[in-house]
Amino acid sequence: MLATWHFHIEISSKCTLACPRCARQEVPDTLVNTELDLAFFQRNFAPEFVRSHVEKITFCGDDGDPIYAHDLIPVIRYIKDIKPAVEIVIVTNGSYKKDQWWQELGDVLTGIDSVHFSIDGYDHDSNQLYRVNSDWASSIEGIHTLRAFSNVQIVWAAIAFQFNEHAIERMKVYAKQLGVDRFQLTRSTKFAKVYPVYGPVDQLQPSNNFISNTERFERELTDFTFRSNPVPDINYTLYNTVKDNKLIVPLCSIGNKGLYISAQGLLYPCCWVANRYSHNNEWQDITKKFDLAERTLEECLADQFWKSDFQSYKWRECQTKCAAAVVDENYATEW
Numbered sequence: 001m002l003a004t005w006h007f008h009i010e011i012s013s014k015c016t017l018a019c020p021r022c023a024r025q026e027v028p029d030t031l032v033n034t035e036l037d038l039a040f041f042q043r044n045f046a047p048e049f050v051r052s053h054v055e056k057i058t059f060c061g062d063d064g065d066p067i068y069a070h071d072l073i074p075v076i077r078y079i080k081d082i083k084p085a086v087e088i089v090i091v092t093n094g095s096y097k098k099d100q101w102w103q104e105l106g107d108v109l110t111g112i113d114s115v116h117f118s119i120d121g122y123d124h125d126s127n128q129l130y131r132v133n134s135d136w137a138s139s140i141e142g143i144h145t146l147r148a149f150s151n152v153q154i155v156w157a158a159i160a161f162q163f164n165e166h167a168i169e170r171m172k173v174y175a176k177q178l179g180v181d182r183f184q185l186t187r188s189t190k191f192a193k194v195y196p197v198y199g200p201v202d203q204l205q206p207s208n209n210f211i212s213n214t215e216r217f218e219r220e221l222t223d224f225t226f227r228s229n230p231v232p233d234i235n236y237t238l239y240n241t242v243k244d245n246k247l248i249v250p251l252c253s254i255g256n257k258g259l260y261i262s263a264q265g266l267l268y269p270c271c272w273v274a275n276r277y278s279h280n281n282e283w284q285d286i287t288k289k290f291d292l293a294e295r296t297l298e299e300c301l302a303d304q305f306w307k308s309d310f311q312s313y314k315w316r317e318c319q320t321k322c323a324a325a326v327v328d329e330n331y332a333t334e335w
């Protein structure tokens with residue numbers, strides 16, 4: 001059974017940045033720049049479905065940035081009008097939006113929601129070393145404005161690289177000064193040590209202790225205000241129902257990662273299988289059946305496929321990211 005309390009939605013596959021290890025840069029041939037509009041949400045997230053299923057929506061994505069979707073704010077307002085308790089998480093590079101826009105965003109978000117600013121540098125130039133084309137001033141102004149006008153939780157989310165590993169403490173101090181609630185450090189896998197394709201000399205690769213030791217990106221939190229939301233009961237309940245599975249403990253049955261909807265309106269069980277790298281090619285075919293322009297979300301979720309062929313979990317992402325050997329309670333409750 002797929003967990004339907006959390007959706008990870010790529011409301012926009014558009015982005016003004018060109019981070020070199022983002023799928024939009026690494027797999028440009030199949031990239032489609034598009035976005036989901038309010039009508040899409042009104043059709044697929046009807047009030048009754050939201051009330052009885054949805055507890056959390058994460059606006060992030062594999063290829064794009066949510067703040068470049070024209071309807072992001074109206075969509076959040078639509079969901080909150082139906083059910084104010086739905087937790088909204090936005091993951092963004094934060095560049096190029098004006099104060100007025102951040103104020104409007106802050107108005108529709110509350111203290112249960114959070115905005116993650118993906119900023120890897122300690123000033124404009126260092127941030128450009130991975131966040132190519134980013135605009136430091138507008139990202140920092142976005143944090144200032146949100147902090148001044150909203151009670152929303154703000155997270156500074158940095159990835160460790162060679163160019164910033166010695167400046168992590170400096171970034172944390174600055175984040176705290178800005179009134180950010182948490183600093184999140186990601187240990188990525190996208191380095192030559194894990195994927196030799198980035199070699200032989202990987203200029204972005206940090207020291208070994210800043211590289212993930214597992215198949216998945218690892219996160220480390222420094223909390224300044226201790227306002228993080230508790231893990232929802234439903235997350236624990238679903239984990240307890242599948243945790244003793246012998247081979248695969250599917251996070252898509254637990255919900256911490258969220259069922260994934262791409263900016264093309266295609267439903268996937270998670271963002272990992274949706275990623276447009278060649279090892280996921282089979283999923284680009286499977287999802288043709290789950291096109292939300294042709295069938296409703298409820299019809300797609302009720303499809304027999306999820307109870308039959310899907311249960312093989314034969315795909316590389318399932319065999320690595322959700323192997324029983326790697327999934328423990330912490331893994332099954334974090335983003």
Ligand SMILES: C[S@@+](CC[C@H](N)C(=O)[O-])C[C@H]1O[C@@H](n2cnc3c(N)ncnc32)[C@H](O)[C@@H]1O
Pocket residue numbers: 015019021022023060061062063064065066091092093117118157159186188189190217
């Ligand atoms: C494709 S981005 C979409 C959201 C938004 N555009 C952003 O960058 O925050 C999804 C996530 O991938 C992360 N990401 C980008 N490059 C990465 C890398 N090389 N290693 C690990 N995570 C990465 C981003 O920081 C973000 O958390």
Ligand code: SF4
Pocket residue numbers: 015016017018019022023024062063064065092093131
């Ligand atoms: S900001 Fe996000 S979506 Fe845009 S290129 Fe960078 S990682 Fe990709």
Ligand code: SF4
Pocket residue numbers: 248249250251252253257269270271272273313317318319321322
């Ligand atoms: S990798 Fe496979 S088992 Fe894990 S969440 Fe994704 S679809 Fe489900």
